[in-house]
Amino acid sequence: MSLAIDAPAAAGPGTDRRVQARRLTVVLAALLAGMSVFSLAWGASGTSLWGALGDLAAGRELSRLDRIILFDIRLPRLVLGVLVGAALAVSGALLQGLFRNPLADPAIVGVSAGAGLAAMAAIVLGTALPAAVQQAAGSYLVSIAAFFGSWIAILVLYRISTRGGRTSVATMLLAGIAISALANAGTGMITFMADDSQLRDLTFWNMGSLAGATWAKVFAAAPVIWLALLAAPFLARGLNGLALGEAAAGHTGIPVQRVKNTAILTVAAATGAAVAVSGGIGFVGIVVPHLLRLATGPDHHSLLPNAGLLGASLLLAADMISRVAVAPAELPIGIITAVLGAPFFLWILLRRFGSMGI
Amino acid sequence: MQAYDIRVTLGRRAILKGVDFEARPGEVTAIAGPNGSGKTTLLRAMTGEVPFSGRVLLNGHDTAAMKPWQLAAIRAVQPQSAAIAFPFTVLEIVRLGLRAGLAAADSDLPLRALAQVDLAGFAHRFYQDLSGGEQQRVQLARVMVQVWEPVRDGVPRWLILDEPVASLDIGHQFTVMDLARSYAARGGGVVAVMHDLNLTAMFADRITLVHAGRVAADGVPAEVLTHDTLAQVYGCPVPVNRVPPAGVPYLLPQARAV
Numbered sequence: 064m065s066l067a068i069d070a071p072a073a074a075g076p077g078t079d080r081r082v083q084a085r086r087l088t089v090v091l092a093a094l095l096a097g098m099s100v101f102s103l104a105w106g107a108s109g110t111s112l113w114g115a116l117g118d119l120a121a122g123r124e125l126s127r128l129d130r131i132i133l134f135d136i137r138l139p140r141l142v143l144g145v146l147v148g149a150a151l152a153v154s155g156a157l158l159q160g161l162f163r164n165p166l167a168d169p170a171i172v173g174v175s176a177g178a179g180l181a182a183m184a185a186i187v188l189g190t191a192l193p194a195a196v197q198q199a200a201g202s203y204l205v206s207i208a209a210f211f212g213s214w215i216a217i218l219v220l221y222r223i224s225t226r227g228g229r230t231s232v233a234t235m236l237l238a239g240i241a242i243s244a245l246a247n248a249g250t251g252m253i254t255f256m257a258d259d260s261q262l263r264d265l266t267f268w269n270m271g272s273l274a275g276a277t278w279a280k281v282f283a284a285a286p287v288i289w290l291a292l293l294a295a296p297f298l299a300r301g302l303n304g305l306a307l308g309e310a311a312a313g314h315t316g317i318p319v320q321r322v323k324n325t326a327i328l329t330v331a332a333a334t335g336a337a338v339a340v341s342g343g344i345g346f347v348g349i350v351v352p353h354l355l356r357l358a359t360g361p362d363h364h365s366l367l368p369n370a371g372l373l374g375a376s377l378l379l380a381a382d383m384i385s386r387v388a389v390a391p392a393e394l395p396i397g398i399i400t401a402v403l404g405a406p407f408f409l410w411i412l413l414r415r416f417g418s419m420g421i
Numbered sequence: 422m423q424a425y426d427i428r429v430t431l432g433r434r435a436i437l438k439g440v441d442f443e444a445r446p447g448e449v450t451a452i453a454g455p456n457g458s459g460k461t462t463l464l465r466a467m468t469g470e471v472p473f474s475g476r477v478l479l480n481g482h483d484t485a486a487m488k489p490w491q492l493a494a495i496r497a498v499q500p501q502s503a504a505i506a507f508p509f510t511v512l513e514i515v516r517l518g519l520r521a522g523l524a525a526a527d528s529d530l531p532l533r534a535l536a537q538v539d540l541a542g543f544a545h546r547f548y549q550d551l552s553g554g555e556q557q558r559v560q561l562a563r564v565m566v567q568v569w570e571p572v573r574d575g576v577p578r579w580l581i582l583d584e585p586v587a588s589l590d591i592g593h594q595f596t597v598m599d600l601a602r603s604y605a606a607r608g609g610g611v612v613a614v615m616h617d618l619n620l621t622a623m624f625a626d627r628i629t630l631v632h633a634g635r636v637a638a639d640g641v642p643a644e645v646l647t648h649d650t651l652a653q654v655y656g657c658p659v660p661v662n663r664v665p666p667a668g669v670p671y672l673l674p675q676a677r678a679v
Binding site for chain 2: 080163164165271285303305306307308310311313314315316317318319356361362
């Protein structure tokens with residue numbers, strides 16, 4: 064990881080940061096490719112990617128066990144990790160641009176909690192829905208619910224903390240606490256209503272994990288996250304302009320209201336889909352954009368794609384730690400990102416507190 | 422640029438009570454007035470930043486019916502003060518004035534604009550680390566890049582400036598006002614909210630003097646800046662063209678050698 068973070072920081076803002084950012088994109092893409100191979104090759108079972116590749120090269124048939132482990136266990140987990148990591152990091156960058164503040168993160172300001180509440184409600188109460196609705200929504204039910212949950216949470220948060228085009232950071236963080244508390248109360252209610260088998264699902268899911276990755280989950284999340292990731296770069300110019308303030312952004316020709324609405328929808332879609340399949344994985348959305356801003360600056364044209372790449376790599380790394388830390392058992396990945404991310408969040412908070420107050 | 426019967430009410434207080442305003446391309450039009458007279462509110466109403474009733478025409482088109490990018494193509498607005506959310510460099514801020522933002526093709530316009538506001542060499546400094554006056558000049562460079570040519574396709578373009586010299590030293594006050602004059606001389610329109618009456622007298626072609634939400638006087642500086650009008654609007658005697666008593670040093674920006 065240190066490769067991606069240290070290399071460009073040394074150059075400082077003296078040179079054109081756009082060039083550095085483009086170089087960093089290449090480095091991060093290579094890093095993600097490397098992490099993907101590593102993650103595919105590595106696991107609790109004895110199956111080795113290299114052995115399998117050797118078998119394939121020699122024209123030998125793969126054993127049934129190897130095939131299952133590689134293609135039905137490790138590969139979906141890898142794809143899901145990439146999607147979720149990219150979705151969370153890009154959501155963080157979008158939210159921070161929208162709120163004009165580096166402390167906004169889907170997990171911290173209650174957006175993930177909103178998605179989580181809706182997703183858990185769908186898991187537990189979904190069976191009570193009319194059969195026709197269940198049939199129609201199918202495996203997407205949890206994703207759709209999570210999308211609406213996070214959408215409502217962002218709308219409420221934005222309403223509360225932004226007045227006349229200015230966001231109060233203190234209000235944003237406090238409103239996030241309130242929204243999280245409310246969502247957690249709802250989550251508690253649902254946990255209370257769940258039966259034993261649902262309870263096990265919920266607990267593990269709530270801590271955040273990629274362990275249950277299946278192709279079904281990948282297909283449920285992939286279209287939504289892809290759509291959000293593809294939409295994000297179109298917001299880059301608008302979010303750069305918003306850094307000047309809403310009125311000034313409007314005067315440079317940016318359709319401010321449309322940019323804001325699109326950003327909110329995109330974050331809701333990406334966060335909702337990510338939370339629906341992986342539970343509460345926090346802090347990716349704050350750590351990744353912050354490191355990238357330190358390295359190559361806040362221009363969203365490069366920040367958004369680079370955040371996607373670094374977020375994906377970071378989550379794969381955290382997932383590998385989660386697989387070996389207490390092997391042969393697995394540590395939920397949410398615990399690892401929180402252990403690494405929470406002190407990082409405090410560090411940013413203290414740095415800002417020193418220089419400009421909240 | 423014309424505005425008719427502009428009224429603004431904030432809460433229950435009427436800030437502007439029916440103001441008419443006109444600015445012509447090729448001229449610097451100043452909006453002056455005491456604190457709280459509504460001069461900045463007038464500017465914000467005409468740029469659509471505060472809700473208002475009345476009509477604003479820009480080059481003959483009703484601004485209410487124009488899209489943000491149509492307005493941005495013929496009008497740039499310099500804010501009074503601007504905190505920036507993220508650690509952008511000076512050059513990155515000025516590039517935001519280019520039509521396509523930061524991703525725009527490389528152009529030397531931003532650097533030329535920075536040189537014009539006397540900030541050559543500041544391109545790679547962080548905006549947040551600059552002083553208030555320097556930040557203000559960066560913002561001016563940004564809006565100048567947005568409407569760089571004063572006339573395009575025969576259509577005049579507009580620079581709208583909110584107290585452009587408020588936190589500048591006297592040397593840079595001249596730098597900025599000279600830029601405004603030159604923009605107007607080349608056919609563009611300049612509308613500026615001004616606090617300093619001496620600079621206004623020197624650089625404005627026309628002055629709209631706002632007092633208590635209405636236009637108190639309107640015309641060329643010699644008509645507007647009279648002892649009687651100023652005494653009435655500012656509530657204190659303001660002698661015009663009189664030399665102070667002997668022994669008091671005084672500075673006359675008007676007396677600078679050009």
